[in-house]
Amino acid sequence: MKKFVLKRFLQMALVWILVSMFAFAIIYFAPGDPLYMYMTPGATGHKLTEAELQAMRESLGLTGNVFQQYAAWAQKMMHGNWGISIQTKENVLSLILGKLPCTMGLMGASMVLSLIIAIPLGLIAGTHKNKLSDNIISALTYVGVSMPAFWLGIMLVIIFSMQLQWLPSSGMRSIGVNTTWDLVKHAIMPSIVLSMNNMAVFVRYIRSNTITQMEEEYVLTAVSKGISKKGIMYGQVLKNCMLPVITVVGSRFGTLVTGSFIVESVFNWPGLGTLAMSAINNRDYPVVMGITMFSCTILLLGNFLADILYGFADPRIKIGKE
Amino acid sequence: MSHLLEVKDLKVSYHSYAGEVQSVRGVNFTVDTGESVAIVGESGCGKSVTAKTIMGLIQTPPGEIKKGSQILFEGKNLLDMNEKEWQAYRGSDCAIVFQDALAALNPTLTIGRQITEKIMIHTDMNKEDAMKEAERLLTLVGIPNPAKRLKQYPHEFSGGMRQRAMIAIALACQPKLLIADEPTTALDVTIQADIIDLLKDLQKEFQMAVIMITHDLGIVADIATKIVVMYAGKVVETGSNYDVFYNPRHPYTQALLRAVPRLDVEEDQELESIEGTPPNMIAPPAGCAFCTRCKHCMKICQKMEPPTYEFEDGHTAQCWLYHEYAQK
Ligand SMILES: Nc1ncnc2c1ncn2[C@@H]1O[C@H](COP(=O)(O)OP(=O)(O)OP(=O)(O)O)[C@@H](O)[C@H]1O
Ligand SMILES: [Mg+2]
Numbered sequence: 200m201k202k203f204v205l206k207r208f209l210q211m212a213l214v215w216i217l218v219s220m221f222a223f224a225i226i227y228f229a230p231g232d233p234l235y236m237y238m239t240p241g242a243t244g245h246k247l248t249e250a251e252l253q254a255m256r257e258s259l260g261l262t263g264n265v266f267q268q269y270a271a272w273a274q275k276m277m278h279g280n281w282g283i284s285i286q287t288k289e290n291v292l293s294l295i296l297g298k299l300p301c302t303m304g305l306m307g308a309s310m311v312l313s314l315i316i317a318i319p320l321g322l323i324a325g326t327h328k329n330k331l332s333d334n335i336i337s338a339l340t341y342v343g344v345s346m347p348a349f350w351l352g353i354m355l356v357i358i359f360s361m362q363l364q365w366l367p368s369s370g371m372r373s374i375g376v377n378t379t380w381d382l383v384k385h386a387i388m389p390s391i392v393l394s395m396n397n398m399a400v401f402v403r404y405i406r407s408n409t410i411t412q413m414e415e416e417y418v419l420t421a422v423s424k425g426i427s428k429k430g431i432m433y434g435q436v437l438k439n440c441m442l443p444v445i446t447v448v449g450s451r452f453g454t455l456v457t458g459s460f461i462v463e464s465v466f467n468w469p470g471l472g473t474l475a476m477s478a479i480n481n482r483d484y485p486v487v488m489g490i491t492m493f494s495c496t497i498l499l500l501g502n503f504l505a506d507i508l509y510g511f512a513d514p515r516i517k518i519g520k521e
Numbered sequence: 522m523s524h525l526l527e528v529k530d531l532k533v534s535y536h537s538y539a540g541e542v543q544s545v546r547g548v549n550f551t552v553d554t555g556e557s558v559a560i561v562g563e564s565g566c567g568k569s570v571t572a573k574t575i576m577g578l579i580q581t582p583p584g585e586i587k588k589g590s591q592i593l594f595e596g597k598n599l600l601d602m603n604e605k606e607w608q609a610y611r612g613s614d615c616a617i618v619f620q621d622a623l624a625a626l627n628p629t630l631t632i633g634r635q636i637t638e639k640i641m642i643h644t645d646m647n648k649e650d651a652m653k654e655a656e657r658l659l660t661l662v663g664i665p666n667p668a669k670r671l672k673q674y675p676h677e678f679s680g681g682m683r684q685r686a687m688i689a690i691a692l693a694c695q696p697k698l699l700i701a702d703e704p705t706t707a708l709d710v711t712i713q714a715d716i717i718d719l720l721k722d723l724q725k726e727f728q729m730a731v732i733m734i735t736h737d738l739g740i741v742a743d744i745a746t747k748i749v750v751m752y753a754g755k756v757v758e759t760g761s762n763y764d765v766f767y768n769p770r771h772p773y774t775q776a777l778l779r780a781v782p783r784l785d786v787e788e789d790q791e792l793e794s795i796e797g798t799p800p801n802m803i804a805p806p807a808g809c810a811f812c813t814r815c816k817h818c819m820k821i822c823q824k825m826e827p828p829t830y831e832f833e834d835g836h837t838a839q840c841w842l843y844h845e846y847a848q849k
Contacts, residue, residue, distance in 0.1 A: 416624040423576050424639040424690070425612035428604075434638065435627050442629065514629055514674045 207506070211499045215492070222491040223272065226484055227265045233285045233482040259285060261484075272488065282485030286478070291489035295471065301371060302463070302470030306455050308386060309394035310448070316394075317401035322440070324402065325409025326432065336402060343399030348458055352392045352465035359388065369467035389466045393458050397451050404447050408440045415439075442513050449505020456494045525730050526552040526575070526594055526698060532587035533570050533579060540803040544570040546754035549829075552698065552747075555728040559745035561735060561777070563799055567754040568734045572700045575599070575732075576617050577607045594698075613643040616691035620703040622683040626675040632659075632686050633671030636693055643694045658689040663719060681712035685719065692723065699724075700732045705740070717744060738781050742766060750774050753799050753810035760836035770830075770838035772815045809841065817842055 256262050260271050275282060281292040324336040360368035367373065371385050412418070413436060421431045463472030471490055478486035510516045533545040545567040552558050560568050573579050575592055577599065592599040594614065602610065619625040627635060636658060637651035646654065652671065659667035662685040675683055684704060691699055701720060705713035721744055724731050733744055741748060741762070748765040750758040750773065758771040769775045779793045797814040800806055809815070812822040821841050830843040 416619060416621065417627040419573075419578050420617075420619065420625045420687075420690070421627070422578060423611050423617045425608045425610070425642050426638065427608055430642075435630070439627070439629055514631075515676050 207503055211503065214499060215495060218495045219273070219276075219488075219492055220269065222488060222495075223269045224265060226487055227268065229482075231482045233259070233261065233484055276492075281489045284478075284483055284486050286481050286483045286486070291485050294474065294486065295489055295493050298469065298471045298474050301468060302459055302472065305386065305389055305393060305462070305468060305470060306459055308390040309458075310397065310451075310455065312390055313394035313398035313401055314448070317398045317405060318441070318444075321402045321405025322409055322432075322437070324406040325440070326413065328410055333406070337406070340399040340402045343395050343402075346395065348392050348396065348461045349465050351395060352388070352462060355388045355392065356465075371469055385466075389462050389468050392465070393455070393462045396454055396458060400451065400454075401444065401447065405440060405444060408443060409436065412436045412439050442509065445509045445512060446505050449502045452498050452501035456498065523596055524551040524593070525554045525556075526592070528571070528575070529591040529593065531571065531574060531590045531592065533567075533574055533590070534585045534587065536583050536585060542802050543805055544754055544802060545574070546805065548751070548754070548756050550749045550756055550759055552730050552732060554697065554730055555724075556747060557724055557731040557733065557745050558747045558749060559733045559735060559741040560749045560751060561738065561741055562751035564736070565799060565802070566751045568751055569702055571751075572617065572702050572732065572734055575698075575700060576615060577602075577611060578617075609643075612639050612696065613694045614696055615698040615700065616694075616696040617700040617702065618684070618687050618691050618704045620706050622680070622687040622707070623675060625687060626683065628675055631672055631674055632678070636671075636686075636690050639690060639693050654693070655689070658693055659686070661692065661723075662686070662689045663715075664689070680708055681715065684708060684712075684716055688716075688719065688723070692727075695727060696729065698730045698732065700734070702734045703736070704733075706736070713740075720744065738777065750777070753805060754802060755810065755839065757811065757840070758836075758838045760832075761834065764832075764834070764836045768836075770832065770836065770843070771811075771840050772817055772842070773811045774838075776814075809839075 260268065262268075263271075272282070279292075281290065281295075283289070284291055284294060287294070320336050324333040327333045356368045359366045366388055367385050368388075371382065373381050373385075418431060418435065421435050426434065459470065460472035460475055462468065463470050464476050467473065471493075474486065475490045477483075478490065528548055528550050531545055531548040532543070535542040535544055548567070548571055550558070550560075560571065562568055570579070570584075574586060579586060586600060590600060594610070599607075599610065626632075633652060633655055636655035637648065640646055640651040640654055641648070644651075655671055656667045659670055664670055664682055664685050670678075670682075670686075675686070678686060684707075688704075699720075704720070705716050708716065717740055720731065720733070723729065724744075731744070733740065735741060745762050747761055748759065749756055750765070750771065752773050758765065758769065758774045760770075765774060766778070769778055773795075776793070776795045780795060782790055782792060795814060800810050800813070806812070806823070808821070808823045808825055809818075809827050812818045815822065819841060821844075825841075827839045827841045827844075829837050829839050831837050832843075
C-alpha cells in the first residue's frame with residue numbers, strides 16, 4: 200500500500216510539473232498583454248507612459264524570456280506562493296479558495312445527479328439489449344453527448360426562466376434572500392447542464408458493461424444453481440458492473456472542470472469557472488496559472504482516490520494488503 | 522423400465538447472420554440412476570449444446586429448441602416446464618461443472634457465498650447452517666483448510682482447487698444427475714487424474730448419475746459405464762464401455778479408436794488421424810454426415826440418412842453397413 204501510494208505520488212508530481220510547463224508556455228505565447236487595460240485611456244482617462252509600463256512589468260515578474268519567467272513562477276510556487284492577481288491585487292490562492300465552495304457544490308451536485316440517473320438507465324438498457332427501452336435510452340445518450348452545454352443552458356433559460364418563469368436565469372442567490380430553497384432553485388439548471396455529458400457517458404458505459412457481464416460464464420453457473428433472474432441481476436451482476444464505474448467517475452473530473460467553465464459563464468455562477476474566464480479575458484496570468492494548476496491537482500487527486508477506492512472494492516486488486 | 526434421464530430426438534439450432542447452425546440434429550440417449558455416461562466426439566459436434574439444453578441454459582434467441590424434442594427427467598418433460606419449475610430443478614435435481622472454473626465462478630464473491638447461495642435457495646437452512654454445510658462440501662471434495670478457504674475469492678485458488686470448489690458447488694443439495702463438461706481439459710495432466718478420481722469416488726458414494734463430456738478416450742475408459750459417440754450433431758453409436766472399446770460398430774468410432782494408442786497391445790502401433798473435416802452445420806449433408814471421411818462409404822450413404830441398428834445389449838450404431846443388403 201505504502202509503495203503504491205508513493206509511486207502514484209511521484210507519477211502525479213511529474214504530471215503536475217509537465218502540465219505547469221505547458222500551461223505556462225501557452226499563456227506566455229498567447230497574444231494579448233496583461234497591461235493592456237493600462238495602455239488605453241479607459242474609464243480613468245489615465246494613460247501610462249512607456250517607462251511606467253516597464254516598471255510595472257518588472258514588479259509583476261513579466262520581464263525576461265519564458266524560461267526565466269517560468270523559473271521565477273516555479274520558485275515562488277515551491278514556497279507556497281501562488282502569486283498576486285494583476286487585476287484585483289488579491290492573493291491568487293485565497294481568490295481560488297474563496298470561489299471553490301461554489302464550484303465544488305455545483306460539480307458535486309451534477310456528479311450525484313448524473314450517477315443517480317445513469318445507473319438505473321444503464322442497467323435497464325443493458326438488460327434489455329436491442330429492445331425498445333434500450334433503443335430509446337441509447338438514442339437519448341447520443342443526444343446527451345452531442346448537445347453543446349452552452350446551447351442546452353440557453354434553451355433551459357429560455358424555457359424555464361423566460362417563458363415559464365419558474366427558475367432564476369443566473370447567479371447563485373437572489374439579492375436579499377438567504378434561504379436554502381433559493382440556492383437550490385439557482386442551482387437546478389446549472390447542475391442539469393453540467394451533468395448531461397457525464398450522464399450520457401455513464402449510461403453508455405454501464406450499458407455495455409452490463410451486456411458483457413451478462414454474457415460471462417459465471418452467469419450461466421448462477422442460472423444452473425437455480426437462482427432467479429432478479430437474484431442474478433442484483434446478487435451477481437450488479438456489483439461487477441458497478442466496480443469499474445468508480446474508475447470512470449474518477450476520470451470524468453476533467454470534463455467536469457472544463458464543463459463548469461462553460462456552465463458558470465452561461466449562468467453567471469460565481470465560481471472558479473467565472474473567475475477563470477475573466478482572468479483569461481484580462482490576461483491575468485497568475486490567476487490563470489493558479490486555476491490551471493488547482494484544477495490539475497483536483498483531477499490528479501480524483502483519479503488517485505478512484506484507484507484507491509477501486510482497490511478496496513474489488514477483491515482481485517490487492518493494494519490494501521502487502 | 523424407466524430411466525432417470527431420457528433425451529429423445531433433441532434438435533437445437535442457433536440462428537446467426539450466416540444462417541441456421543444446426544448444432545444438435547436429433548440426439549437420443551438415456552441415463553439411469555447411478556450410471557455414468559460419457560459423451561465423446563470431435564470439437565463442435567454439439568456436446569456442450571446438448572449438456573446446456575439438459576440444464577436449461579440455452580438462450581432463445583439466438584438458440585432454438587425444435588418442436589418434438591423431449592428431455593424426460595424422471596418421466597417429466599423438462600422442455601414443458603415454466604421458469605419456476607426450472608429454477609427448482611436446476612441445482613437440486615441436476616448440476617453442471619464447466620470446463621473453465623475461473624470463468625465459471627464469480628470473481629467478486631467469496632467461494633463460501635457462491636456455495637451457500639445455492640444451498641439457501643433449495644433448502645430452508647439459515648446462513649450459519651449453510652456455511653457449515655459448505656465447509657463439509659469443501660472437505661468432501663478434498664480442499665484442505667475449508668473454513669479459511671470459504672472466505673477466499675476464486676483467484677486465490679489454484680486451478681485444480683478451483684475445479685474442486687466448482688464440484689463442491691455442484692454437489693450441494695445432492696443432485697441426482699451431475700453433468701461435467703470437459704471438467705479437466707483446462708488442467709495439468711496430474712491434476713486431471715485427481716479430479717477424475719474425485720468424480721469417480723463421489724459418483725459411487727452418492728449413487729449419482731454422471732454425464733461426462735470429454736475428448737479424452739482415456740478418461741472415458743476409466744469412468745464410463747456407457748458411451749455415447751456423437752458426430753455432427755447426432756449420436757452415431759452408443760453402447761457399454763466394453764462393447765464400444767472392443768467392438769466398435771460405427772466407422773467413426775473405429776477411426777477414433779485407431780487415433781489413440783492402446784495400452785493392451787505390446788508391439789509398435791501405427792496411429793491414424795481421421796482425414797478431412799466435419800461438415801458445415803449450416804448446411805448439413807442429406808445422407809450420413811461422416812460419409813466424406815468414411816473408408817466404407819457406399820452410394821446410399823450420400824443420399825439417405827442411415828437408420829439406427831441395434832446389436833447385443835443395447836449397443837446401437839447409425840450406419841448403412843449394418844443393413845441386410847450391405848456387403849460384409
Ligand atoms: N451461442 C452460440 N451461438 C451460435 N452457435 C453456437 C453457439 N454455441 C454453440 N454453437 C455452435 O453449435 C455447434 C456445437 O457446439 P458445441 O459447443 O456443442 O460443441 P462441442 O461438441 O461442445 O465442442 P467442444 O469439444 O469444442 O467443446 C458448433 O458448431 C458451434 O459453432
Ligand atoms: Mg464443448
